[in-house]
Amino acid sequence: MIAKQDEFINEACSTIYQLSQEESIRLQCEAREDFYRRQRSVQSMLDANKSKIESLNADIVNKNATIEKQNADIESKNATIKKQNMTIENQNTTIENQNTTIENQNTTIENQNTTIENQNTTIKELTDEIASLREQLNRSSEM
Numbered sequence: 001m002i003a004k005q006d007e008f009i010n011e012a013c014s015t016i017y018q019l020s021q022e023e024s025i026r027l028q029c030e031a032r033e034d035f036y037r038r039q040r041s042v043q044s045m046l047d048a049n050k051s052k053i054e055s056l057n058a059d060i061v062n063k064n065a066t067i068e069k070q071n072a073d074i075e076s077k078n079a080t081i082k083k084q085n086m087t088i089e090n091q092n093t094t095i096e097n098q099n100t101t102i103e104n105q106n107t108t109i110e111n112q113n114t115t116i117e118n119q120n121t122t123i124k125e126l127t128d129e130i131a132s133l134r135e136q137l138n139r140s141s142e143m
Helices: 007-142
Strands: none
Touching: none
């Protein structure tokens, strides 16, 4: 009411109203600029993180390929080791059979040595007996 009656007050009210509107608009603009600045910062971080993630994923793919190759190599080496173990087992069996054969041959040789010793003893006894008989024969022929 007073503003309607007094032109100075009316003009002051109008100026204050206009300034407060400009201040409000300015604050809104600042808030919008701050929002856009934050959005650009967040987007920049997202883009950097996306790039890092893509790089890490590529590293993972490469490492997985390396692991798969190493696993294939390990499987191949395990197969080779298995074949070598079978060969070793076969060789061990052959060695055991050869050892058994050698033991049997040693037993046969020991038996033959015993037989030879017995025959040598018999030959010695017969030789001694022949010598004794010759002596007796010589004595009896001398007489």
